[in-house]
Amino acid sequence: MRLSQNPISTLKEVPADAEVISHRLMLRTGMIRRLAAGLYVWLPLGLRTLRKVERIVREEMDRAGALELSMPTVQPAELWKESGRWIKYGPELLRFKDRHDREFVYGPTHEEVITDIARRELRSYKQLPVNFYQIQSKFRDEIRPRFGVMRAREFLMKDAYSFHIDEASLAEGYRLMYEAYSRIFTRIGLKFRAVLADGGSIGGSVSQEFHVLAESGEDAIAFSDGDDYAANLEMAASVAPALPRPAAAESLTKVPTPNARSIAELSAQLGVDAARCVKTLLVDGRDGGVVALLVRGDHEMNAVKAQKLPEVAVPLRMASATRVREATGTEPGFIGPLSFTGKIYADHAAAQLADFICGANEKDMHFRGVNWGRDLPEPQSVDIRNVQAGDPSPSGRGTLQIARGIEVGHIFQLGQLYSEAMHAGVLDEQGKSVTMFMGCYGIGVTRIVAAAIEQSHDANGIIWPQAIAPFQVVLVPINYQKSTRVQEAADALYREFGVAGIDVLLDDRDARPGVKFADSELMGIPHRIVIGERGLDAGTLEYRHRGGTESTDISVTDPVGYIQHKLNS
């Protein structure tokens, strides 16, 4: 591409609402433009990178034996009603009607459509296993789209769905996808980690997410420093303390704690560690009542874990102030388990405490010296808290660290969740009908582009990994418009790179060198060759790598060979 022919210029200033670095750089380089909240136009420069990511994904999916197809973005509501997700999916599902008043959705994912295809087309176990995939736009009406294309409403996704005769085959298909994903992210040049995950709204049992490690990531992930255990914070199991609970030493006393509505205030007023306090959280119950969830004062409740408890309503909701009053006779801040009559769950760590402090179900009062088994019944002990850095790893080796990640891939073993609801079966070797087992596997193609920038940039701009750079080489001629020699040399070089099949950008704009240097760095093109009269006199060109700070003179005789060597090393 000749840069003089690209009408999109780079920006020095960026819209004030762009927060994260990838969003700012994508706007400044002219990769994307915002159309509306969560909707982005991919301009020529951005699309080049997007297509390169797509190509790598496609190559590795094909290599893993998956078959590409393409499904409509618009789907009939009947399929969603059949799977049950018409009700379960919530407002993120964009629903609309056509001129005949028939209901449709804009697909946020395609389990229903692919299962419909599978039940029509697949008749025999001999056709299994099979894995279908597509790379296509999805729409999810996010509560709060943000961070540019990182959490957009419409985005490009690679989604794959596999069908199997039994669980063993599903596990094998899942393993193949795990390996394909690892190859994909490695080829793209990302620092990533596969972590144990929750199924979320897609459902299913076994599932792992692939996270790109970056400070700006929206997810917290916990990983062991002793082995390769890694899990989304939502899922990371906290290990129950092994020691026996200390014996009760204090007697139960009620103490005044005026306005101590938070653990921080409470522990300050009483001069005790937050870890000796118990937080009582009331959440809505499944049967209409409330459920008490107890965690240690220095711990945080984990909503994903808590809503797996049978009595807890899904999705998890904190009880309203009115219901708190009905259930306890007091207001939030002074709730405790002692006179509470509803269902009580205590986190393992809270259940392990002796002589602890908790609310007295009376305004401005707490109990001290509370002991399980003596002052109230032994609790049902469960894991309902987030792990913290320093906690022992559930793998038994090492302690947990917390890092932030951007979820770029997610793989699931769905089992028979959809195939059962939608009656997708095949005949087995005995001629008996068997419900198929399914897996599904997603990659956020557009999100990968943003994640790559988050992970690799500096003060001057993007530093693209080789594999997804919009151009591999940029040619910067000095005084292109005035110097015939420079122009001829640059044009010749541009042709040679093109013939060699290397993606080359020629900055033939009538701009000063400083502008071109700044732009080449902003755009993050890995290899730069400067062509100037001085160098031509000496028979040299100037080479510089985007990541480096030094330029080196190279001979004019074979710059293409020089770059090819760099690309292959």
Next chain:
RNA sequence: CGGGGCGUGGCGCAGCCUGGUAGCGCACUUGCAUGGGGUGCAAGGGGUCGCAAGUUCGAAUCUUGUCGCCCCGACCA
């Protein structure tokens, strides 16, 4: 959904409090100079101030409504 904030040329902003017919920087156009790190000088083009209604002789400015967007929160017990 709750709280806060913002809508003024393509982008970043000032003007609004105290009404008098819109300004600055970047970008863009033209010319001259410059030509190895976002160069300088000069001359230009471009905005019915989100939209609607109201108050007023007069509204970017005051009032009401409406639409759009952004940020924070959604463990607080």
